[in-house]
Each structure stands twice: as C-alpha cells, then as structure tokens.
Amino acid sequence: MLSSILSKAPLGKAAPDKNQGKAATGRSGGGIADRGQIIDPVKLRRDLAALAARDDLKPQELRNGVLSRLRDALASGRDEVERRFLGHKPGERIGEKTVRSLAYLTDELVRVLADFAAGTAYPSANPTVGEQLAVVSVGGYGRGELAPQSDVDLLFLLPYKQTPRGEQIVEYMLYMLWDMGLKVGHATRSVDECLRQAREDVTIRTALLESRIIWGNEALHEDLQQRFWDELADSTVLEFVEAKLAERTTRHEKVGGSRYVLEPNIKEGKGGLRDLHTLYWIGKYVYHTETVDGLVEAGVLTAAERRKFAKAQDFLWTLRCHLHYLTGRPEERLTFDVQTEMARRLGYTDHAGTIAVERFMKHYFVVAKDVGNLTRIVCAAIEAKIQRRPRLRLPSLPFRKRTYDGFVLDGERLSVPRADLFETDPVNFIRLFHTAQQHDLDVHPDALLLITQNLKRVDAALRNDTEANRLFLDILTSPKGPERILRLMNEAGVLGRFIPDFGRVVAQMQFDMYHVYTTDEHTIRAMGILHQIESGQLAQVAPVASEIVHKVLSRRALYLGMFLHDIAKGRGGNHSLLGEKVAHRLGPRLGLSDEETETVAWLVRNHLWFTAFAFKRDIGDPKTIQDFCGIIKSPERLRLLLVLTVADVRATNPAIWNNWKAGLLRNLYYRADEVLSGEVSEDALASGQQNIGRAEQAKAALRAALPDWPEAQVKAHLAKGQISYWLSHDTExxxxxxxxxxxxxxxxxxxxxxxxxxxxxxxxxVTICTPDHPGLFSRLAGAMAVAGASIVDARIFTMTDGMALDTFWVQDATDGPFDQPTKLARLSAAIHKAMSGELKTRQALREKAAGALPSRTRVFKVPPRVLIDNKASATHTVIELNGRDRPGLLSDIARALNQLSLQVSSAKISTYGETAIDVFYVKDVFGLKVEHASKLAAIREKLLTALAEPGSVSASAQAGEKRRKSATVQAAE
Structure with a gap:
C-alpha cells in the first residue's frame, strides 16, 4: 500500500495535527459528542473493502457500489447533524457544533474515499516521490466550519507537477464527490504554484492561510505552510491588512452599505460572519495566531471581547444553518419570507407590543452592531500598529503631537492622552465627539476601545451634567452636520447610554417593506438629510424645503424634533404621543427654553400629519386645507413640519421618495401657507368664496388661451364643468x-x-374622454393594471353634457413615469379593449397573478380595514381602505364601488411597502354624501370583501364580527 510513502501516518487515519482541539484550525471532530452516530469510518472502510474483494463485480459495478455506500453515509450523517441541530437544548452552542460536525463528516468521507482511490482504484506498489499527494481543506472548510449547503473547498497539493497516477486519483475523487451531491471547489497545484498564485491574488493567499490537511503527506503540507510564512506572509503584512480592509468596504457596499438593511446578508453584510472572518484573518496574518484566543494573548482582544466574538459567531452560525435547512439552498439573506419562521424556530414570542419577528430581528441587529464594533475597532487597531513609520527621524527634533481641547492627534485621528481621561472627567465622553465634529476629525480606535471599556461611567450624573448636555446639543445642531458624529457615538455605545430613550430604539425594526432601516439608523440618516436640506445639497429634489428652512426661527427645536420624532417606537402605543412626553422631559435637560421644548413636543406629536393630508386627502377640497390648518395653526410650525417631513420620508426608504410625492407635499404647503399667512381668510376658505373666485380666474385664463374659438363655443365649453373641475387643473x-x-x-x-x-x-x-356610464372607473382601473400601470392619483369628472373626463396619474413598477412608447401603446390598447368588452380585466388580472412568481412579500399580513369619514369633506363621503397590496387590488375595489352605486370623484392611491392605502371621495347616485347607517354598513362589508386576499376567506367571513371590530365608521351626526 501507499501508507509508507504518501503519509507519515498510517493510511486511513488523519495526519497528525499539532493544532488538534483548537477552535479555529484544529481537527474538525474535536469536541463533537458521539461522533460514531454521525459517521463510522471504520465500518465504512470495511464495507468498501468487502466490495473490492468481490470477484463478481465489474469496475463500473464496483464504483457504483462504493458511491452508494458513500452517499448513504453522507445522507445518514447529515440527517443526524440536522436532528441534533433542530432538537438542541436552549443555551447550547448549536451553531458551532453543527458546522464542526458537518466538517467532521466531510473530513471522514474524503479520507475514506482517498484511501480507496489510492489503495484500491489506482494502487501502486512503489510510488515515486513525485507521486506524493496531500488533500488539503481551504477556506471556511479549512477552518473546520461547514454550513449545510456550503461548498467543500479542496486543494490537491503536489510536490512538483501533476503525474498520470496523481491525476487519476484526483479525478476519481472529484467525480465521486460530485456524484455524492457535494458542491466541491477544487484546485490541483504544486507548492511552488500555490505560492506564485498567492503572491498575485489575495483571495488565494487567504485560502492558504486557513489550509488544513485532511489526508496524505503531512510533510508536503508543512512545507507549504513554512514557505508561505517565510517567503510570502511575513513580508506582506501591511499589504494584506490593507487589502482585506478594502475588500471589506467593497463587500459592504455591494450588499447595501449598512448593517441595518431590511433583508440583511448574514454572511457578507456589515456585522456578518465575513467580518468575523476578516478579524481572524488579519489577526493570524499579523500575529501568527491559530485561534481567536491567540488575539487575547497578543493583547489585541480582551477576554470579554473574545467572549462577545464567540457568542456572536455562534448566533450567526445558528442563523446560517437555519437558513440553509429552511430553504434547502445556500441562502445567506434573511429575507421576508423566512424571518417569521426563523423567529419561531429560535423561540421568539410576541412581547410588550413587539411581535416575535421584530424581537428576533432586533436581536440580529444588536449582534451585527456588536460584530461591527468589534471588527472595526480591532482591525483599525491592528492597522494602526503596523502603519509604515518614517525610516529617518532627527533625534534633535522632539516629536510633539497636536492637541485639541485636551485630546491628542494621532495619525490624523483624535485620541486620548491618558487611560484615565474618562474616569477623571466623564464629560470627555461627549467632549471627544464634539471636538471631532468641530475639527472634522475621525476618532482613533484606541479612544473608541477605551470608551467601550468605560461605558458604565456614562451614568445619571453625566446625563444631568449641564456641560455634557450643552455639548450634545451643539453636536445635534452643528452647522457641520450631526450625522457622522451621531453614528460614531451610536456605534461606540455612548449615544444610547447618554440618551436612554434612544438606547431603547437601537436595532429596533418594523416588520414591513416600507421601513428599510432600524429606528436608530433611520433617525441618524434623517438628521443627515436635514443638514443636507439646510446646506442646499437637496435644492433640486426638495426646493421648497431648502428655501424655507432658512426662514425657520426655531432651528434648535427643528433638529431636536427630528432626533426625537421616532424615539418612542416599539413601546406598544402611539409613538407620537409617547414621544411627546419624552420631548417634554428631554428638552429642559438639554438646555432648551420652555417655548423651544413645547415646539419640539408639538413636532414629535404631529410629525405624521403632513404626509397623512398630502398623500391621503384631496388637497383641492377646502375642508382638507381647513382641517390641516386647524392642526398647524402658524406659519412657523408649517415651515418646521414641512422640512421635518421631507427629511423623514427620504430617510425612511430611499425608494419611496419621488417627484410625485414631493409635489403633493409642496402643493399642500402652498395652500396652507395662503391661509396661515392671512393671504386667504379662513371664512373665505370655509364659505367657498375663494374657490369661486379661483374658478372664475381659471375660466378667464382659458378663454384667453383659446383666441380662435367662437364666443358661443367658448361659453358652451365653460358651462360644462363644475367648480371642482376648474380648480383641479392649470391653464395648459x-x-x-x-x-x-x-x-x-x-x-x-x-x-x-x-x-x-x-x-x-x-x-x-392619462386623460380619457368618453361617454359616462356605470362601471367606467372600474374598467379603466382594471385595464391600467393589466397594462402594468400603477395609478397614484385620479380625478373623475362628469361634464354637464354627459361626457366623462377622467384623469389618471400613473407610474411604472419603478415609481417612474410610464413613458416607454411600447408601454403607452399597450396601455391604450388595453383601455380600448376593456371599454369594448374584448378584454375581461378581472380574468386577465387573475391569469397574470397566476403566472407571476411567488413574492417573498406574501408573508406580510395586513388586516383589511375600511374607514368611512363624513367629516373630512363638506361635499363627499371619504372612504379610506387599508390592505395588502397585490395586482388588481384597485380594480377589485373599483368594481365594488360600482356595485354599491357610488360615484367616485377623486382617488388617492398610495402604497407603503406591502400596504396599500387608497382613499376615495364618493357620492351616492343622487350626488349626496352617504349617511344612512344601513348603507354605510353595506359599503363596509362589500369593501372588506374586495380587500380580502383571493381565496383566503369567504365574503361572509369578512363580514363577521372580527372584521367589524377592525373597521371604523365616522359618520356625520
């Protein structure tokens, strides 16, 4: 056999492992209980030997028999590992045990297969030195970690070039591994080739850094390791560190650039497993340590940080294993469709107003934040320790570090002059960040490390310190912008301890598609956008806000209101009202006057009203403006609320801000400003005199724009429209x-x-002119849905001559204009076919939905809700519908409204992630408000049925008591 030549150890056993038992690089089987239940390599070898001893088997039959037994061993081992994983005890480090168990299972299969390939399939009585071979695991598998759906990365290591027999062994093994169902990444290289390619490619260098011999000639692998350090690694430390940090930055940008994204990538994202790997790689490269424990011995990590590392790593390993088992593929993202099930599997429950999935995701974000802090501080500390130093320094010129407010500048980063700085004066926790902001400096990792070690000193005494609060308010309102420093304070843990209410929303998420970021990240981004508005950086996208922000008299209140607007989310109540109480408490502490504090509290309490009126009410209705102004009351608060709203919306989700929403906010601001500034009296607004005057002005402008029309024709045309029509459009x-x-x-x-x-x-x-008839709006809405157009607003007018003049504002799937010629042609064709009866829109939408791929957003449950308001308009009944968005929803609603004999005058169509909020201004068949109780009940029941998911529940169930409780009717008395 080959045992005496290919390995110093007897063939069939692992090569001696000097690192056995070490968590990062040792033998993968260490610490695994009852390994024989996962795989019995001795029995497996006996089975293969028995097969090889049979004379009646042809070569292909022998191969098939070997493959069958290996495949059975793999399946049985995987089943046992999964059984242990799903049945683990609470508190058990099951993630670590699972990835190590799977690596152990794979190790033994590779060893058994290699024995058979070299000893039976291609035996050699006297192999040459050139035929020596080592099978080496690299990458994550080299660390002894293997997730359920991960690739198996192997290096077939040669002393020189490939030989025919070596090629046969490698080919035999690879085909067998592939046929077993393993995803194998492989390379066959000599030691020289490994080193040459590692010099040119940092990825290969990283893989070799984690190499671990599984089978074969240990001396060959040891030679590779020794030469790797002597000829390559020790001379490229700085290059490697810089490359890995740059690689980390690029990787983060590819998966969203923030650890607080809606569907985080737990492997490649910020705060994910790859960040922990980066820490380990750099530590090993710099300090030659084989384990993370070695970083503690080297003084890079503290014992507490090592424990945090281990806890975070096991949590992420556990998540990754769950993802792989749940999806049956190498899924690395916590997508919507798995988050709820993941929360259930991990034992999270609803608690204190927060649903289980939100509690689970908050835990994830807290861990990701810990990982981010740990890797950022440690990697930066290592980087700082190995920076190139000047080769020459004149001894006669003493080196003096520049100082700023008692802090020192170290490598263009602000640091602390002594270790007891925060102990002797805790105000320095705030002063350090204030100074960094004032001088546009970054904070040195050594200072951040010292902060994390002293966070307990950010206590009640510091929170009540006048100077600390003054400095913090300066940070919030600095002309340099607060976003960078607030994020740094949050990452360091200072922000949440200095403002405990903010600490409660750190990593707080909402399980929906509308809110992309956690509450703390959203708030910090909003502070940055507010500064961009003030500095003119958003003048193109938010021109009105960028102009009026300089007219604001309560600037400090604006910035603090922005900081506190979502401070009470996740407390199980109305976060605006709860946040108002926080503002009343925090304003005086930070040094605001009573007037400023009241303004801040008002902003927090009312910060949702601007979008509620602009996106859900008819701005052309005088009652809308009257109600809105009744809440706002002053031009100053109108300015404050618009600026805050623009920053809030843009920071919630980058995809939801568009010119249409900007226009709605802008129009509402102008209409309200006319009233609040006294340009239009409230009496004129309430009586309708203002609208009559405006309508006459619109008619006069139109008359002037039609000079070629005969006077009689002009008069006839001007008599066709109601006042609301003339007020809804410009002259063009x-x-x-x-x-x-x-x-x-x-x-x-x-x-x-x-x-x-x-x-x-x-x-x-899109304007459509056609004879009016019942069901017109329903047909048009269905045709547009079939054509792929999304309606965002609609104005429905029936002229005195019986012609319908309906205007729809539509967008495409990307919230942009529906502007492609082919799309417009398809839209026109769909409308004509729907109106002629050739296109059955309901059937077409069902077929379209049936042919679409299942959306991962289907996990969201939006309880249908119908609100009927007879106070929001003087002339119309206003119906607001809330439900889960889906193709054809608006068409179903429009059909229901038609069946109810309701005339739709205008529609406001909004989508917030997975939630559709549609508002309709309607009248009955007599052109009056709907006020009879039985009719209101019928409307509610019919619309709840239209909102229901197709096939989910029956119409009668929708009308049951549970749905009745979710509906609200606000009928006029």
Missing amino acids: TLVRHALLMREAATVEQPLLIDTRIDTHRGVTE
Whole structure:
C-alpha cells in the first residue's frame, strides 16, 4: 500500500495535527459528542473493502457500489447533524457544533474515499516521490466550519507537477464527490504554484492561510505552510491588512452599505460572519495566531471581547444553518419570507407590543452592531500598529503631537492622552465627539476601545451634567452636520447610554417593506438629510424645503424634533404621543427654553400629519386645507413640519421618495401657507368664496388661451364643468382638455385618450374622454393594471353634457413615469379593449397573478380595514381602505364601488411597502354624501370583501364580527 510513502501516518487515519482541539484550525471532530452516530469510518472502510474483494463485480459495478455506500453515509450523517441541530437544548452552542460536525463528516468521507482511490482504484506498489499527494481543506472548510449547503473547498497539493497516477486519483475523487451531491471547489497545484498564485491574488493567499490537511503527506503540507510564512506572509503584512480592509468596504457596499438593511446578508453584510472572518484573518496574518484566543494573548482582544466574538459567531452560525435547512439552498439573506419562521424556530414570542419577528430581528441587529464594533475597532487597531513609520527621524527634533481641547492627534485621528481621561472627567465622553465634529476629525480606535471599556461611567450624573448636555446639543445642531458624529457615538455605545430613550430604539425594526432601516439608523440618516436640506445639497429634489428652512426661527427645536420624532417606537402605543412626553422631559435637560421644548413636543406629536393630508386627502377640497390648518395653526410650525417631513420620508426608504410625492407635499404647503399667512381668510376658505373666485380666474385664463374659438363655443365649453373641475387643473391642461372634448363631440362612439409625460413630477398623466356610464372607473382601473400601470392619483369628472373626463396619474413598477412608447401603446390598447368588452380585466388580472412568481412579500399580513369619514369633506363621503397590496387590488375595489352605486370623484392611491392605502371621495347616485347607517354598513362589508386576499376567506367571513371590530365608521351626526 501507499501508507509508507504518501503519509507519515498510517493510511486511513488523519495526519497528525499539532493544532488538534483548537477552535479555529484544529481537527474538525474535536469536541463533537458521539461522533460514531454521525459517521463510522471504520465500518465504512470495511464495507468498501468487502466490495473490492468481490470477484463478481465489474469496475463500473464496483464504483457504483462504493458511491452508494458513500452517499448513504453522507445522507445518514447529515440527517443526524440536522436532528441534533433542530432538537438542541436552549443555551447550547448549536451553531458551532453543527458546522464542526458537518466538517467532521466531510473530513471522514474524503479520507475514506482517498484511501480507496489510492489503495484500491489506482494502487501502486512503489510510488515515486513525485507521486506524493496531500488533500488539503481551504477556506471556511479549512477552518473546520461547514454550513449545510456550503461548498467543500479542496486543494490537491503536489510536490512538483501533476503525474498520470496523481491525476487519476484526483479525478476519481472529484467525480465521486460530485456524484455524492457535494458542491466541491477544487484546485490541483504544486507548492511552488500555490505560492506564485498567492503572491498575485489575495483571495488565494487567504485560502492558504486557513489550509488544513485532511489526508496524505503531512510533510508536503508543512512545507507549504513554512514557505508561505517565510517567503510570502511575513513580508506582506501591511499589504494584506490593507487589502482585506478594502475588500471589506467593497463587500459592504455591494450588499447595501449598512448593517441595518431590511433583508440583511448574514454572511457578507456589515456585522456578518465575513467580518468575523476578516478579524481572524488579519489577526493570524499579523500575529501568527491559530485561534481567536491567540488575539487575547497578543493583547489585541480582551477576554470579554473574545467572549462577545464567540457568542456572536455562534448566533450567526445558528442563523446560517437555519437558513440553509429552511430553504434547502445556500441562502445567506434573511429575507421576508423566512424571518417569521426563523423567529419561531429560535423561540421568539410576541412581547410588550413587539411581535416575535421584530424581537428576533432586533436581536440580529444588536449582534451585527456588536460584530461591527468589534471588527472595526480591532482591525483599525491592528492597522494602526503596523502603519509604515518614517525610516529617518532627527533625534534633535522632539516629536510633539497636536492637541485639541485636551485630546491628542494621532495619525490624523483624535485620541486620548491618558487611560484615565474618562474616569477623571466623564464629560470627555461627549467632549471627544464634539471636538471631532468641530475639527472634522475621525476618532482613533484606541479612544473608541477605551470608551467601550468605560461605558458604565456614562451614568445619571453625566446625563444631568449641564456641560455634557450643552455639548450634545451643539453636536445635534452643528452647522457641520450631526450625522457622522451621531453614528460614531451610536456605534461606540455612548449615544444610547447618554440618551436612554434612544438606547431603547437601537436595532429596533418594523416588520414591513416600507421601513428599510432600524429606528436608530433611520433617525441618524434623517438628521443627515436635514443638514443636507439646510446646506442646499437637496435644492433640486426638495426646493421648497431648502428655501424655507432658512426662514425657520426655531432651528434648535427643528433638529431636536427630528432626533426625537421616532424615539418612542416599539413601546406598544402611539409613538407620537409617547414621544411627546419624552420631548417634554428631554428638552429642559438639554438646555432648551420652555417655548423651544413645547415646539419640539408639538413636532414629535404631529410629525405624521403632513404626509397623512398630502398623500391621503384631496388637497383641492377646502375642508382638507381647513382641517390641516386647524392642526398647524402658524406659519412657523408649517415651515418646521414641512422640512421635518421631507427629511423623514427620504430617510425612511430611499425608494419611496419621488417627484410625485414631493409635489403633493409642496402643493399642500402652498395652500396652507395662503391661509396661515392671512393671504386667504379662513371664512373665505370655509364659505367657498375663494374657490369661486379661483374658478372664475381659471375660466378667464382659458378663454384667453383659446383666441380662435367662437364666443358661443367658448361659453358652451365653460358651462360644462363644475367648480371642482376648474380648480383641479392649470391653464395648459384645461386647453388640452378643451381640444379633446371638442374632438370627442365630432366622433361617433368616442373614446379618446391623451397622455402627457410629467418628468418633473415623475408621472404620466392619462386623460380619457368618453361617454359616462356605470362601471367606467372600474374598467379603466382594471385595464391600467393589466397594462402594468400603477395609478397614484385620479380625478373623475362628469361634464354637464354627459361626457366623462377622467384623469389618471400613473407610474411604472419603478415609481417612474410610464413613458416607454411600447408601454403607452399597450396601455391604450388595453383601455380600448376593456371599454369594448374584448378584454375581461378581472380574468386577465387573475391569469397574470397566476403566472407571476411567488413574492417573498406574501408573508406580510395586513388586516383589511375600511374607514368611512363624513367629516373630512363638506361635499363627499371619504372612504379610506387599508390592505395588502397585490395586482388588481384597485380594480377589485373599483368594481365594488360600482356595485354599491357610488360615484367616485377623486382617488388617492398610495402604497407603503406591502400596504396599500387608497382613499376615495364618493357620492351616492343622487350626488349626496352617504349617511344612512344601513348603507354605510353595506359599503363596509362589500369593501372588506374586495380587500380580502383571493381565496383566503369567504365574503361572509369578512363580514363577521372580527372584521367589524377592525373597521371604523365616522359618520356625520
């Protein structure tokens, strides 16, 4: 046999391992209980030997028999590991045990297979030195870690070039491993080739750094390791560290750039497993340590940080194993469709107003934050220790470090002059960040490390210190912008301890598609956007806010209001009202006057009203402006609330801000400003006199824009529209409508469609002129859904001559204008076919939904809700519908409204992640508000049925008591 030549150890056993038992690089079987239940390599070898001894088996039959037994051993071992994983005891480090067990199982299979390949399939009585071979695990497998769906990375190590027999052994092993169902990444190289390629590729260098021999010639592997350190690693320490840190930055950017994204990547994302790997790689490269424990011995990590490392690593390992087992693929993202099940499997439950999945995700974000802090501080500390130093220094010139407010500058980063700085004066916890902000400096990792070791000194005494609070308020309101420093304070843990209410929202998430970031990250981003508005950086996208922010008289209140607007989320109540109480308590502490504190509290309490009115109410309705101004009351608060709202919306989710929403906010601001500034009296607004005057002005402007029209024709046209029509459009649009209606009057069976792309507001305006009839809105909404157009707003007018003039503002799937010629042609065709009866929109939408891929957002449950409000408008009943967004939802709602004999005058269509919030201004068949109790109940029941998920529950169940409790009717008395 080959045992005396290919290995110093008897063939069939692992090569002696000098690192056995070490967590990071030792033999993967160390510490695993009852290993024989996972795999019995002795029995497996006997089975293969028995097969090889049979004379009646042909070579292919022998191979198939070997493959069958190896495959059975793999399946049985995997089943046992999964059984242990799913049945583990609470508190057990099951993630670590699982990845080590899977690596052990794979090790033994590779060893048994290598024995058979070299000893039976391709035996050699006297192999040459050139035929020596070592099978080496690299990458994560080299660390002795293997997740359920991970690749098995192998290096077939040669002393020189490949030989025919060596090639046969490698090929035999690889095909067998692939046929077993393993995903094998492999390379066959000599020692020289390994070193040459490692010099050119940091990824290969990293893989070799973690290499571990599984089978074969140990001397060959030891030679590779020794030469790796002597010829390559020891001379490229700085290069390697810089490359890994740059690689980390690039990796983070590819997966979202923040650890607080909605669906985090637990392997590649910020605070994920790869960050822990980076720490280990750099530590091993710099300090030659084989384990993370070695970093403690080297003084890089403290024992407490080592424990935090181990705890975080096991948590992430556990998540990764659950993901792989749950999805059956190498899934690394905590996507919506797995988060709820993951929370259940990990034992999280609903508690104190927070659902289980949110508690689970908060735990994840806390761990990710810990990992981020740990790797950032440690990697930066190592980097600082190995920075290139000047080769020459004149001894006669003493080196003096620059100082700022008692702190020293070390490598262009602010640091502390002595270790007791925070102990002797805890105000330095705040002063350090204040100084860094004032001088545009970063904070040195040594200072951050000292902060984390002294966080307990950020206590009640410091929170009540006048100077500390003054400095913190300066940070919040600094003209340099607070975002960078607030994020740094949050990462260091200071922010949450100095403002305990903020600490309660650190890593707080909401399980929906609308909120992309955790509450703390959202708040810090909002502070940064507020500064961008003030500094003019967003003048193109938010021109009004960028202008009026300089008219704000309560600047400090604005910044503190922004900081506190979501401070009470996750407490199980109305976060605006709870946050108001926090503001009343915190304002005086930070040194605000009573007036400023009251303004901050008002902003926190009312910070959602601007979007509620702009996105869900008809701004053209005088009652909308009247109600809004009744809440705002002053021009100053109007300015404050608009600026805060713009920053809030943009920081919530980068994808939801668009020109259309900006236009809605801007229009509401202008209408309210007219009233609050006294330009338009409240009496005129309430009586409608203002609207009558505006309507006459619109008619006069249209008359002037139609100089070629005969006077009689102009008069006839001006008599067709109600006041609301003339107030809803500018002169240019009214001219287009006039031309469209004149053309329709000359066409038999008219159906005219006019489209205009509004790039400024990011929408396409679709105007349809056709004879009015019941169900028109429903058909149009269905046709647009079939064509892929998303309606965001609608104005429905029936002229006095019986013609319907309906205007829809639509967007595509990316919230941009529906502007492609092919899309517009498809939209026009769908409308014509729907109106002629050729297109059955309901059936087409069902077929479209059936053919679509299942969305991972289907896990979100949005309870259907119907609110009927007869106080929001003087002339209309306002119906607000909340439900889970889906293709064809608006069409179903429109059909239900038609069946209820309701006339739709306007519609506001909004989508917040997975939630659709649609508002309709309606009248009954007599053109009046709907006020009869039985009719209101029928409306509620019918619309709840329309909101229900197709096939979920029956209409009668929708009308049951549970749904009745979720609906609210606000009928006029």
